[in-house]
Amino acid sequence: MSTLDRSVVEKVAGLARIELTDEEIERFTAQLSVVLDAVDRLRSVDTSAIPPTASVLPVDNVMREDVVRPSLPLEEVFRNAPGRDGDYFRVQTVLEQR
Amino acid sequence: MTGTAAPYALVIGIECHVELATSSKMFCGCAARWFGAAPNTLVCPVCLGLPGALPVPNRRAIELAMTAGLALHCEVPAHTKFDRKNYLYPDLPKGYQISQYDLPLNTAGWLEIAGDDGRPKRIRITRAHLEEDTGSLHHDGRGTLVDFNRSGVPLLEIVSEPDISSAREALRYLESLREILIFAGVAEFRLEEGGARFDVNVSIRFDEGGETRWPPQSEIKNLNSFRALEEAVAYESARLWDEWHAGGDIRTRRTKVTVGWSPERGRTFPQRQKEEVDDYRYFPEPDLVPLSPAPADVERLRAALPEMPVEQRARFVRDHGLSEYDARVLVSDRALASFFEDAVRAAGGEPKQVANWVTGELLRYLKEGNGAVSAAKVTPAHIGELVRIVKDGTISNTAAKEAFAEMWVSGKAPRDVVESKGLAQVSDEVQIRAAVDAVVAENDQAIATYRAGKPQVLGALVGKVMKRMGGKANPAVVTSVLRERIG
Numbered sequence: 319m320s321t322l323d324r325s326v327v328e329k330v331a332g333l334a335r336i337e338l339t340d341e342e343i344e345r346f347t348a349q350l351s352v353v354l355d356a357v358d359r360l361r362s363v364d365t366s367a368i369p370p371t372a373s374v375l376p377v378d379n380v381m382r383e384d385v386v387r388p389s390l391p392l393e394e395v396f397r398n399a400p401g402r403d404g405d406y407f408r409v410q411t412v413l414e415q416r
Numbered sequence: 417m418t419g420t421a422a423p424y425a426l427v428i429g430i431e432c433h434v435e436l437a438t439s440s441k442m443f444c445g446c447a448a449r450w451f452g453a454a455p456n457t458l459v460c461p462v463c464l465g466l467p468g469a470l471p472v473p474n475r476r477a478i479e480l481a482m483t484a485g486l487a488l489h490c491e492v493p494a495h496t497k498f499d500r501k502n503y504l505y506p507d508l509p510k511g512y513q514i515s516q517y518d519l520p521l522n523t524a525g526w527l528e529i530a531g532d533d534g535r536p537k538r539i540r541i542t543r544a545h546l547e548e549d550t551g552s553l554h555h556d557g558r559g560t561l562v563d564f565n566r567s568g569v570p571l572l573e574i575v576s577e578p579d580i581s582s583a584r585e586a587l588r589y590l591e592s593l594r595e596i597l598i599f600a601g602v603a604e605f606r607l608e609e610g611g612a613r614f615d616v617n618v619s620i621r622f623d624e625g626g627e628t629r630w631p632p633q634s635e636i637k638n639l640n641s642f643r644a645l646e647e648a649v650a651y652e653s654a655r656l657w658d659e660w661h662a663g664g665d666i667r668t669r670r671t672k673v674t675v676g677w678s679p680e681r682g683r684t685f686p687q688r689q690k691e692e693v694d695d696y697r698y699f700p701e702p703d704l705v706p707l708s709p710a711p712a713d714v715e716r717l718r719a720a721l722p723e724m725p726v727e728q729r730a731r732f733v734r735d736h737g738l739s740e741y742d743a744r745v746l747v748s749d750r751a752l753a754s755f756f757e758d759a760v761r762a763a764g765g766e767p768k769q770v771a772n773w774v775t776g777e778l779l780r781y782l783k784e785g786n787g788a789v790s791a792a793k794v795t796p797a798h799i800g801e802l803v804r805i806v807k808d809g810t811i812s813n814t815a816a817k818e819a820f821a822e823m824w825v826s827g828k829a830p831r832d833v834v835e836s837k838g839l840a841q842v843s844d845e846v847q848i849r850a851a852v853d854a855v856v857a858e859n860d861q862a863i864a865t866y867r868a869g870k871p872q873v874l875g876a877l878v879g880k881v882m883k884r885m886g887g888k889a890n891p892a893v894v895t896s897v898l899r900e901r902i903g
Contacts, residue, residue, distance in 0.1 A: 333695055335504045372497045372519070372700040378708050384438050384476030387445030389458050396456075398466075405455040406554070406561035409506045 424622035429578035442570035443471030450565035463568035465509030477570035485522025507550040520545035540577035736767035762800020793827030
């Protein structure tokens, strides 16, 4: 049973700034529904006796001291950059959505 | 409606984002002082969001955030954590910001301001949480340029309840917040360097036809000066009122609107509707483990908290007998306030005299030299000594100012300056008597006038004796010797 309709997929695609074709929206709606239904099975577990858990690792308070370390040289910084202009990253102007 | 009062009440809440005064960034070792640095020179895989890079929280940033919370009377929870706030924008390289959602580091605090009615008013603070700053964008004709130096700088977001009722109260709230954070050593709050930014929620509430109307608010985003805040609040509240009366969409809409502020045009403009809370898809940050502030650490931070300005001002007035004005000047700068207190200790009391020196000569010289108190060659011990030797009559007030000028330049102790410049006051009656005799011998006329019942000529005679002694005689001794001689 599909728990998802295509408007949700369209919205999530919008938030991810991804453009999808109609055919893709159909396909992903079906695929994501299967994923959601699978995850939904977790609801059947009784968690009333389990405290809210943010992390399953048996540690907390991992921190570093406030010490400055060298940053990357510029050629490293831009090595995989899609666009460079002087010492800046160049990106497409963000168009206001909606 | 009477006078010029607005026909509606204002309801204002403020979110203040302030950069913390750390050396390094929130989750990596890049330098946090981004302002003025050459573009993209303070970046690494963590703050560039490169795949596989892992964040590690900065202990100092967490301590500063907790210190801020304690100074703002917040509660520190036993457990807190970081969350991912997901949205896509070019200033956010990872596609999410590490922030705090449901378990912020500080909750339920307050700070006190002077309300518009002149009475103390508490502004409640909902929460103050830690997050990372974004990169900065520059737009040119061809697109957008990104500098990630600011990316990952620790940012404290302090959210107030909507307890503020006017633009003036909003300013007093921010001034008080600024003062507290600077005093507590948490932030430098340099507005001109982008060190703090504000989002302001404004709504209007009024009666119409016997019913209370309270239409949805406007959120004014990203204000970067107190002046912009004041003007934007005035503009937007008037605009909401006009929109209501023009029968605009404010009458039916259910949700707030988001606007920007154009200081050049002096008006707000509609902004992209940012995601709803659900759209941020917050979830616990899987790259970080939770934080559980140890009670002992919280108490250590609380004990290290300096006296806050409002309390210190009250104490200076109460215990040192200073005027409100002097107290305000001294407390405006934490270093100046402690300089003053050290000098009072060195002087063995005399707080008013010490305050005169600190707010007078010291501040004047500091301003002229554009220097900091901590860098001055004149020390609190020097001021204390200066006050003592004026009080015991070793030097006159005038000579003390001359001594101060020399102390300022050389950093020598007052007694050394007095000796080397021969500034000591002569209280020796034998010397003074000789000078008095000489003056009396030359001023028969004035003395006759004095004896005829015109005591005011005494001042002129004292002046002549002083001049004869090169200004170094103790005027009190001169006056008494002169009175005795001619009286």
